[in-house]
Amino acid sequence: MDILKQKFLDKATQLKKELRTLSKEHGDQVVDSVKLSQVTGGMRGIKSMLWETSVLDAYEGIRFRGYSIPQLQELLPKKREGGREPLPEGLFWLMLTGEVPTQEEVEWLCNEWEKRATVPQSTYDVLDALSEDTHPMTQFIIGITSMHKESMFFKKYTEGMAKSEYAEATYEDAMDMIARLPRLAAYIYRKVYHNGDHIAPDESLDWAGNYAHMLGVEGEDFKSLMRLYLTIHADHEGGNASAHTAHLINTTLADVYLSYAGGMASLAGPLHGLANQEVIKWIFNLTEKLGTTKPTKDQIAQYVRDTLASGQVIPGYGHAVLRQPDPRFTAQKVFAEKYIQDSDYVNIVWKLFEVVPDILGGLGKVKNPWPNVDAHSGAILVHYGLTEYTYYTVMFGVSRALGVMAATCWSRALGLPLERPKSVNSDWLKEQVKNAQ
Numbered sequence: 001m002d003i004l005k006q007k008f009l010d011k012a013t014q015l016k017k018e019l020r021t022l023s024k025e026h027g028d029q030v031v032d033s034v035k036l037s038q039v040t041g042g043m044r045g046i047k048s049m050l051w052e053t054s055v056l057d058a059y060e061g062i063r064f065r066g067y068s069i070p071q072l073q074e075l076l077p078k079k080r081e082g083g084r085e086p087l088p089e090g091l092f093w094l095m096l097t098g099e100v101p102t103q104e105e106v107e108w109l110c111n112e113w114e115k116r117a118t119v120p121q122s123t124y125d126v127l128d129a130l131s132e133d134t135h136p137m138t139q140f141i142i143g144i145t146s147m148h149k150e151s152m153f154f155k156k157y158t159e160g161m162a163k164s165e166y167a168e169a170t171y172e173d174a175m176d177m178i179a180r181l182p183r184l185a186a187y188i189y190r191k192v193y194h195n196g197d198h199i200a201p202d203e204s205l206d207w208a209g210n211y212a213h214m215l216g217v218e219g220e221d222f223k224s225l226m227r228l229y230l231t232i233h234a235d236h237e238g239g240n241a242s243a244h245t246a247h248l249i250n251t252t253l254a255d256v257y258l259s260y261a262g263g264m265a266s267l268a269g270p271l272h273g274l275a276n277q278e279v280i281k282w283i284f285n286l287t288e289k290l291g292t293t294k295p296t297k298d299q300i301a302q303y304v305r306d307t308l309a310s311g312q313v314i315p316g317y318g319h320a321v322l323r324q325p326d327p328r329f330t331a332q333k334v335f336a337e338k339y340i341q342d343s344d345y346v347n348i349v350w351k352l353f354e355v356v357p358d359i360l361g362g363l364g365k366v367k368n369p370w371p372n373v374d375a376h377s378g379a380i381l382v383h384y385g386l387t388e389y390t391y392y393t394v395m396f397g398v399s400r401a402l403g404v405m406a407a408t409c410w411s412r413a414l415g416l417p418l419e420r421p422k423s424v425n426s427d428w429l430k431e432q433v434k435n436a437q
C-alpha cells in the first residue's frame with residue numbers, strides 16, 4: 001500500500017471510531033437551530049455537513065486544516081530550485097492527512113500523479129466530437145464524465161465490493177482523476193483556442209508547472225502563478241455550491257468522476273466559479289465603452305453604477321459567507337505587486353477595489369461589499385497572455401479537485417450516509433408562524 005493511502009486510512013479509521021462514539025453518546029444534543037429565513041434564503045449558515053479539509057471564517061477567510069494562505073506559503077514544500085510558491089501536491093497531502101508533508105513526501109506525490117496522468121484516448125475522442133462552440137466548462141464536465149468507465153470504485157462495486165473497501169477504491173479514483181485533470185484541461189484549451197496544436201507534457205515538471213507548460217505559457221513567473229492559483233482555489237469548506245453538489249452526488253455512491261462532474265456543473269454558474277470569466281468580460285467591456293485601458297476612478301465608479309442600474313450584479317464582489325476582503329484576492333494582489341509591473345488590467349482591478357465597496361455598501365442590502373477570489377484572477381492571466389476568458393473557470397475546476405477529492409476520500413472512509421435533508425412547503429412554514437403566535 002502506498003505511503004499516503006496508508007497514512008490516510010489509519011487516521012480515518014481512528015476518526016470514524018470517535019465520530020461513532022460521539023453520535024452514540026451525544027446524538028440528541030442540539031448543535032444549531034434553524035431560522036425561517038434560512039429555509040427560504042438558500043440554507044445560509046445551517047451547520048449540517050461534515051467536511052474535514054478546510055473551514056471558512058466570515059472575517060478571516062479560508063483555513064486549510066487550520067492553516068491560512070500566508071501560513072501555507074511559508075510551510076508547504078516548494079520546487080527544490082528557486083521555488084517561490086507552495087506546490088499544490090503539498091496542500092492535497094495536508095488536506096488528506098492533516099499533516100504538513102516533507103519535501104520528499106511531496107516529491108513522491110508529484111511522481112505518483114505523473115504515473116497516473118494518462119487520459120484515455122476515448123476521452124479525447126469524445127472532446128473532438130463536440131462542436132467548436134461548446135463552452136470549455138461543458139467540455140471539461142463531459143471529459144470528466146467520460147472517464148467514469150475507468151472508475152475502480154464503480155468496477156469493484158459492480159463486482160460486489162464490501163463497504164470496508166470503499167475508501168481505498170475512492171482514494172485510487174481520486175488520485176487518478178486529479179493526476180489527469182491538467183492534461184484534460186490543457187487539451188481543451190489547445191483544442192478550442194490553438195487549433196488543436198497540443199503540447200506534450202514535460203514529465204520533469206510538477207503538477208501545476210506541467211499544466212502551465214501544456215497550456216503553452218512559458219516562463220517561471222507563470223509556473224509560480226499556477227502553483228499559487230491551484231493552491232488558493234483548492235477548497236472553501238463543504239457548503240459552497242460545487243463542493244456541496246459533488247458531496248451530495250458522491251453520497252449516493254456514484255464514483256468520483258460522476259460526482260466531480262456534477263460539482264463542476266455547479267462551478268459553471270455565474271454566481272459561483274463562472275464569475276472569474278464574468279469579471280474580466282465586464283472589465284473588457286468597461287475599457288471598450290470608455291475607449292481607454294487607463295480609466296479614472298470616477299469613470300470606473302460611473303461604470304459600476306451603470307451596471308447596477310441595469311439590474312446586474314458586480315461580478316467578483318460579494319460572498320455568501322465572507323464579510324471581509326477574500327484572502328485569496330489578497331494573495332493574488334500580493335503576487336501581482338511582486339511580479340507584475342504596470343499592467344493596465346491589474347491596475348483597473350485595484351481601482352475597482354478602491355471604488356466598489358463604498359458603492360455596494362451604499363445600497364444597504366449587500367451583506368459583503370468586498371472582493372472575492374474571482375475579482376483578481378483574470379487580470380493576472382491576461383497579463384501572461386492567457387486572454388481567452390471563457391476558459392478561466394476550467395482552471396478553477398482543476399484546482400478545486402484537490403479539496404473536493406480529499407474530502408470525498410474522508411466521506412467514504414467515515415461511511416457518511418446518503419445525504420437527504422427534509423424539505424418543507426410554504427403551508428408548513430405559515431403554520432409554524434401561526435403556532436408560535
Ligand code: CMX
Pocket residue numbers: 240270271272273275312313314315316317318319320321360365366367368372373374
Ligand atoms: N453586486 C450587486 N448586488 C449584489 C452583489 C454584487 N456583487 N452581491 C450581492 N448583491 C445583492 C444580491 O443580489 C441581493 O439582492 P436582492 O435582495 O435584490 O436579491 C442582495 O445584495 C443580498 O445578497 P447577499 O446576501 O449579500 O449575497 P448572497 O449571499 O445572496 O449572494 C453572491 C452571494 C456571491 C451570489 C453575490 O454576492 C453575487 O451575486 N456576487 C457577484 C457574483 C460573484 O462574484 N460570484 C462569485 C462568488 C465566489 C465564488 O463562489 O466563486
